[in-house]
Amino acid sequence: MSNQSVVVIGGGPAGLRAATTVAELGERVTLIEQRSFLGGTPIAENYASLTPHLHSAEESIGAIVTRLQGLPGVEILTETEVQSLQGEAGDFTVSVSGPGGNRDIAAGAIVVATGFQHFDPGRETQMYGYYEYPDVVALQDLEAMIKDGNIVRPSNGETPKRICFIQCVGSRDRQIGNEYCSKVCCGVASKEAIEVREAIPDSEVFIFYIDMRMYGYWESQIYWPAQEKHHVQYVKGIVTEILRKEDKLLVRGEDTTMGRPMEVMMDMVVLSVGMEPSAGTRKIAGVLGINQNKYGFIDVANPPLDTVSTSRDGIFAAGAALGPADLEDCSSSGGMAAARAVALMRRAVAAG
Amino acid sequence: MPVAGRKQPPVAVEKEEAVVTSTISGREWELPGMWNRMFEPRVLRDYGSKGFAEVIKHPGAESLEWCYGCAKCVPVCPVDVVGEYGPRKIHRKVQTGMDLFSSPDLWLCTTCANCLRVCPKEVNMVNIMPAAREVAVGEGKVPNELQDVFEKTFRYGNALGENPRRRHAWTKDAGVPVRVLPSDPSPVDVLFYVEDYWSYHPRGKQAAQAFARIATAAGLDFAILGPEEKTLGDSQRLAGEKGLFESLMEDVAATLSKYDFTRIVTPDPHGFNALKKHYPRYGHTYEVEHYTQTLAPLVDKLSFPKAIDKKVTFHDPCYLGRHNGEYDAPRTLLAAIPGLDLVEMGRCKQNGYCCGGGGGGMWLDGFTANYTNERLSERRVREAAETGAEILAVCCPYEVSRFEDAAKSTGNEHLKVVDIVELLDYAMGGPSSIGAAVGS
Numbered sequence: 001m002s003n004q005s006v007v008v009i010g011g012g013p014a015g016l017r018a019a020t021t022v023a024e025l026g027e028r029v030t031l032i033e034q035r036s037f038l039g040g041t042p043i044a045e046n047y048a049s050l051t052p053h054l055h056s057a058e059e060s061i062g063a064i065v066t067r068l069q070g071l072p073g074v075e076i077l078t079e080t081e082v083q084s085l086q087g088e089a090g091d092f093t094v095s096v097s098g099p100g101g102n103r104d105i106a107a108g109a110i111v112v113a114t115g116f117q118h119f120d121p122g123r124e125t126q127m128y129g130y131y132e133y134p135d136v137v138a139l140q141d142l143e144a145m146i147k148d149g150n151i152v153r154p155s156n157g158e159t160p161k162r163i164c165f166i167q168c169v170g171s172r173d174r175q176i177g178n179e180y181c182s183k184v185c186c187g188v189a190s191k192e193a194i195e196v197r198e199a200i201p202d203s204e205v206f207i208f209y210i211d212m213r214m215y216g217y218w219e220s221q222i223y224w225p226a227q228e229k230h231h232v233q234y235v236k237g238i239v240t241e242i243l244r245k246e247d248k249l250l251v252r253g254e255d256t257t258m259g260r261p262m263e264v265m266m267d268m269v270v271l272s273v274g275m276e277p278s279a280g281t282r283k284i285a286g287v288l289g290i291n292q293n294k295y296g297f298i299d300v301a302n303p304p305l306d307t308v309s310t311s312r313d314g315i316f317a318a319g320a321a322l323g324p325a326d327l328e329d330c331s332s333s334g335g336m337a338a339a340r341a342v343a344l345m346r347r348a349v350a351a352g
Numbered sequence: 353m354p355v356a357g358r359k360q361p362p363v364a365v366e367k368e369e370a371v372v373t374s375t376i377s378g379r380e381w382e383l384p385g386m387w388n389r390m391f392e393p394r395v396l397r398d399y400g401s402k403g404f405a406e407v408i409k410h411p412g413a414e415s416l417e418w419c420y421g422c423a424k425c426v427p428v429c430p431v432d433v434v435g436e437y438g439p440r441k442i443h444r445k446v447q448t449g450m451d452l453f454s455s456p457d458l459w460l461c462t463t464c465a466n467c468l469r470v471c472p473k474e475v476n477m478v479n480i481m482p483a484a485r486e487v488a489v490g491e492g493k494v495p496n497e498l499q500d501v502f503e504k505t506f507r508y509g510n511a512l513g514e515n516p517r518r519r520h521a522w523t524k525d526a527g528v529p530v531r532v533l534p535s536d537p538s539p540v541d542v543l544f545y546v547e548d549y550w551s552y553h554p555r556g557k558q559a560a561q562a563f564a565r566i567a568t569a570a571g572l573d574f575a576i577l578g579p580e581e582k583t584l585g586d587s588q589r590l591a592g593e594k595g596l597f598e599s600l601m602e603d604v605a606a607t608l609s610k611y612d613f614t615r616i617v618t619p620d621p622h623g624f625n626a627l628k629k630h631y632p633r634y635g636h637t638y639e640v641e642h643y644t645q646t647l648a649p650l651v652d653k654l655s656f657p658k659a660i661d662k663k664v665t666f667h668d669p670c671y672l673g674r675h676n677g678e679y680d681a682p683r684t685l686l687a688a689i690p691g692l693d694l695v696e697m698g699r700c701k702q703n704g705y706c707c708g709g710g711g712g713g714m715w716l717d718g719f720t721a722n723y724t725n726e727r728l729s730e731r732r733v734r735e736a737a738e739t740g741a742e743i744l745a746v747c748c749p750y751e752v753s754r755f756e757d758a759a760k761s762t763g764n765e766h767l768k769v770v771d772i773v774e775l776l777d778y779a780m781g782g783p784s785s786i787g788a789a790v791g792s
Binding site: 204223227234235236260262 | 420
């Protein structure tokens, strides 16, 4: 073991997997997290359960945190941010600032796992009224309600009986600039729809969509059960207008199957917001001097078969910092980035 | 406006006619209402899961809700081609408040199973339709012409309302002896289950006679039930009269239990389907063959002194092909006939186009005409004519009358509709009832 460590930046699912893997490979690892707690967005945004298996987010992520804390050679720095980077692959110096002041860390390699943030539907405020109408919420708002076991209309505290999800809010949109599909929202919306139907058995739950993108096993793990077992109503055609109608919301769109205009009253509307690079991801790219793609995510240097190398040798990226990713993607790329980082560091040590 | 939880769904008022009084003459004019509805797309408002809940609680109808709207069913649905109806549209209409049990859509499906063949979600109209129709039948919401057939079937044991004692009248002119089991109940190999249209329809009787001659020539030991035969009732079942089907089945099973036979051979793919798939569910299991399956292995034993130098196309019956997987036996028989040139239609075998007769459609032509721009049989006949064929060969008793009518109404009288059994009989030198069609 050298006196260097692998520095992992970001303590969400990808960073936790990366740090755990480095430690399991027998090298030292320093995990840097700007928040005061580990777990990343799923914990910070109060996810109730993880897609697609509906296991508790706190328990699932808590298990990997506990595993990491129990491994030798692990240092975890919370409320800490990276200030600057010197050196080169195999011999980096990472300057960080945290509760104990500033310090330098000798790093053989770096893994960036700074993640994503939810698209702010206020940017489409005319369309959906996210900030105007209390009963228009986003996926993570409903997640928090599900976690609390208290799904209510924010406007009046009543139990909603008609709830709809609107897909592709902030994704697949040239005007917004997010031309990509955010990959997880179809599955997450269907998962939340199942949870709403279970919590409020007499509710009617609708999902308005352009096309349901339930890739791989999610099709039969979430989509089909939501429709066939939980009676979630899927309607092809996106809502483009929400109007206040007395104390309800009138959603208007087109039923593209029937080729007719559609107007439906809802108690609550859930916007299936997509993924954007987090503020941390945007910032760290500048600090470390690595390229971003046109959407602000970290650029992959050698696609498609090398999924974790960045434009700077010795720096790898993982998880949703690379672009829209589900938890399985995050865990896979976290492990991959860790393996590549350890391999690079060992080569550097061997070369002296 | 509807208000969730305590809403009054808006009811679209659609007047079929309006009476307008002239301000000049005082005269009243009747105006049909449909023209002005065409200008305004009606807004869909009443979405919900309650419509599905009403339908899927009936066993067999569960899969209606599974549709995810891919639309694969639409291009292959024979009814969609000629009208507004479509399998996936039923899903959306029920989702938007349509009462399926009162809707004309309930009666347009012919249960041809072509949508099920392509459906990734296995939405099974072949099960959904009879289950939903059973509810409508129970509520007395049945088109009159279908109700009439139910009553005839109930009273006479056949869909045509014919005298049961005349079931075997066709045997007189068969030219070969045909054993009738009630008169001679000794054991027999083949129980020839003639079914309704070969027993009573003029062209069907000729086909039955042709079969008797071929079976005799092939050395088959066969007999019929004669006056004791009742329809197997599969189309009545699919049209929603499960009770009638079950009562027929008990009668049929009781009759069959009296006699000693090896296998049942029937010309009717619908009856074949009932015996093969549905009778066993009630504990009545028989060895059953469609007549083409019985004759196909025997063609080498038969001699065909006469050629049929004609271009022939073949229509796959839905209930022989798609429902029961038999595509080869009819073609083996056609290939055995000297001179015959078989040309396939674009839609054939697994993708065969329905004649419109299945699932009760045989008895709903008047009703269906109100919702389609042409009959399925007419559509099919035009496809057959486009191949350049002179003969449209069939092997389902429903089809001869359906396609003959359609050939006339579409101006394709030159296309002769002939059962395969009649073609075989002619080629074997039988007394020709179809000489005009096949003679050179």
